[in-house]
Amino acid sequence: MVVRGYGRDLIAGIVLTTLLVPQGMAYAELAGLPAITGLYTSILCLLAYAIVGPSKVLVLGPDSSLGPMIAAVILPIVASGGDPGRAVALASMLALLVGVMMTVAAVAKLGFVADLLSHPTQLGYVNGLAVTILIGQLPKLFGFSVDGDGLFAEAAGFVRGVANGETVPAALAVGGLGLLVILLLGRFAPRVPGILLVVVGAILAVPAFGLTERGVQVIGALPRGFPPFTLPSASWADLGLLAVGALGITLVSVTDTISTASAFAARTGQEVHGNREMLGIGAANLSAAFFQGFPVSTSGSRTAVAFRAGARTKLTGLVGAAAITLLLVLAPGLLRNLPQPVLAAVVIAASLSLADVPGMRRLWRQRRVEFALAAAAFLGVALLGVLPGIGVAVGLSALNVFRRAWWPYRTVLGRPDGINGYHDVRDFPGAAAVPGMTIFRFDAPLIFANARTFREEVRALARAEPKPRWIVVAAEPITDIDTTAADMLEELDEELNAAGISLVFAELKSPVREKIDRYKLTRTIDPAHFYPTVEDAVSSLREDVR
Template identity: 40%
Template sequence: MREALRRWAPGLAALLAYRRVDLGPDLRAGLAVAAVAIPVGIAYAELAGFRPEVGLYSCVFPLFAYAIFGSSRQLVLGPDAATCAVIASAVAPLAAGDGAAYAALSAELALLTGIICILARFLRLGVLADFLSKPILIGFLNGIAITIVLGQLAKITRIEGTGGHVLHATFDLVLRLGETHPPTLLIALGAFGLMIASGRLLPAFPAAVLAMAGAALAVFLLGLDLAGVKTLGVVPAGLPGVMLVRLDPDALAALVPAAGGLALVSFTSMMLTSRSFASKNGYEVDPDKDFAALGAANVVSALTHGFAISGADSRTAMADAAGGRTHAAALFAAIAVALVLMFLTAPLRYVPVAALGAVLVMAGLSLVDLATLRLIARADRAEAVISLLATLGVVVLGATQGILVAVVLALLRFLRMSARPRVEILGRVAGMPGFHALSRHESATAPHGLVIFRFNGPLVFFNAGHFRHALLAATSAEEGAPKAVILDLLPVTEVDVTGLFTLKEVSDALRQRGIALVGAGRQTEWRNWMVTHGFNPDGIDIHPTLRKAVEALAAADTDQSDAGDTKAS
């Protein structure tokens, strides 16, 4: 029973073995997380197009779901900038301004995302955590950051009618800057100032809390709502009930791809967060279990009037910094948010929308990672270009289509790397054992009359032509035809039928030129592959190591020389 619990509900298994010594640190961490989650949840609800209470609903019951099924002790789920941007991009065109339809479609999107995540767990697709490369993920998040910042400009200036595509809306807003509402702009600037000052003077205090509280107090004391400053208005008190999510057949064609992309991006970013904190605190997380836990949390969010959520890096960092040790910290945070919903919603009516816009701008700017982009550019300019293309895809096409761009870029990157593995010619370096690439060692020399060829990848249908061309080119580049080519088989992790046919064709072509082709490494494995596919295992000699292959060819060359000398004498 205990083993089954650890397998299917690792969080619950950990909570059942809870230690009293962890109660104090977890309680303090939970309250700290709630202090961040409340203003951020409200701000992200605004970003996704919801009333503020919906953002708080998404910070309560989903956390219980992850605490039961998740494997990370410190990960906190909740509304996330990237997921909220995708929700707005996917749902707004379908809802066409109908608030009830918007809420229903968002719940349907969250439910579909959850179902896809749960199915992915049973298909053991946790490996998708590594699917989006660092450059692509950085580019995607940079694009999300730009769209968030540009999307808030209308809120902090109160220039009406700047909807539509974010670039068009921004251009329109710049042309109409003269229509800026001064009190609204002053509130936003004050919120920015409070957040910047808080970050420098009170780094342990949630800056968003201070900004929203200060702005709400200014509205209340100065009557700024009467001067045209938009506020949240009345926020209903109480916890959400359970609702039945109805799947709209007409919307499925648009929502299923969006849900798939949302599942991939939210899971990938969540695993980056959970793995980093797990590594810091000396434990492991299980990607497959966390895929299911993310799915359960999204299903629960859909059933309790919430929207799709993901791992929240800022709230997870807060839980860790405040000393949170177990899943209970997230539960205490959820309970604190629930208490605010039940008893403390009245002050929220004075929170100005401009202050939320300022909070979202700061959140968007925190997603921008130019330092990592510079490091990527130094390491590989092609990867930096891919990262910039992912950013451009999000900004120009929108968050939903931006996911598709990111996925296509990831696939193209994978195909490029697989279809064109690195090819190396090996030789000896004085004072160093083994064989090394001639291109990386100026003093390396190839064995006389031999080409040692290394193909760093599987030999399969989509790179077999590259293999043939590179190997034949290597033999043609030698001064005088080599006597033999040694193929280093250790990096060749897989071979299919096309690869074996190509190998035979290359062997025949070399034999016609008087060049022998031999292999080194994976001796038993390669012979088994060739026998299984009906090739003659004696057609190509396979030696256990490169050294053995070189020695065997040198011995054969010596024998031939001796035989020639004997015949001549």
């Protein structure tokens, strides 16, 4: 009965392994590390998340979106042609820092940090990342390498290499055919394990067609056995750059994980626990750090594959970890003939799945401002690099929030014929104004950034003809008033009183009214000029006129 109950998870674990092995090695090389570290990382993060992580179906591991970020941190430190051992040590330290940051953030209940990347800026960042990965892997697909720092330098180096005849035809043939098969099967037969078929076919093709003699590079024999326990190490001089990189990786990893967890929670009936997810990712990174691993994240594509294959419990991840371990212990030479161009094809296929061009088109149609944010995030990655690009994306998200608070929507309300209540005169141009009163709505918290905007709008209303006796602020959208805005209101009320105009508030929330009392604004604003509804304010003015 137990075997039957967990049978689907066992099968899903085997299916998942066929994806974990080639992608783990490919993403390790994308990060500038030996392919074997991708398998070490996959084993440890799967084990740790199965123990600590809350989701039953999420699959963690090396990720295409993190690979360029890891490379951007460690490769400048190691320098071109540097010691691979030092690169692994730095990557492990990076994983340790990410794990510590994740754990601290989880304990401090900082799961909301995922909101620092808005969808438009995340979309632009990911599209920029997809292009960066694609350009970086093209030389490997064509069988040669380039020295270039940045997207345009790498693109120029690739074009020069092709023009100078550096392409290895056999490498392009095996890599290009592998990429074509992966994409076609992913498009027309998604249940068929395209990556597995390509990997197996390429391994068999190397000796059959003498591809190594034709210039095709292979990964070679992998070390035998379980990954060794290793303490991460880095110099004090390198820790600063590693910490900055770890912060960016942490943000991207949390965002990816929570979005993926939310998508699959609806299918499994689970709730998303952001802080517990961060604790699980933190444990996965800490475990990988001590076994020559590198930072990991949740993979939406691998989770989807496992879920379609029947994964419903954490047994799937444990089976995947056990299968990879058995491969390294019993048959490490099985993958020695895997061509490097095929690994490039796996990464390129992943980069193409990252890109979301329809999403950019949708933003263009729906909201040009947010399209501009996405485009700026894309250019940040393309022009400045992966790590600065994430900084640009976060900065743009914050600026967009600030922009909305700085210049919020504001309008005047009137009463349309045949409709109850008071409504936006832009939507109802014929809405009647209340004699002697202007009703003003300001759709944002009243804070230092928009206090001047509020004051100037009210001053303009006070200068209108006929001059109002009351300016009523329909304050339901105002969720906060800070001290700068409070000082502005005090000065504005005195200025309006001198002109024979009263500043009146309607529909003010209780917490905001409490702040007004705390600021002692009722020294100038009449305490009687606070009404529960706009209708009450209108009725009061009419009685006052009588």
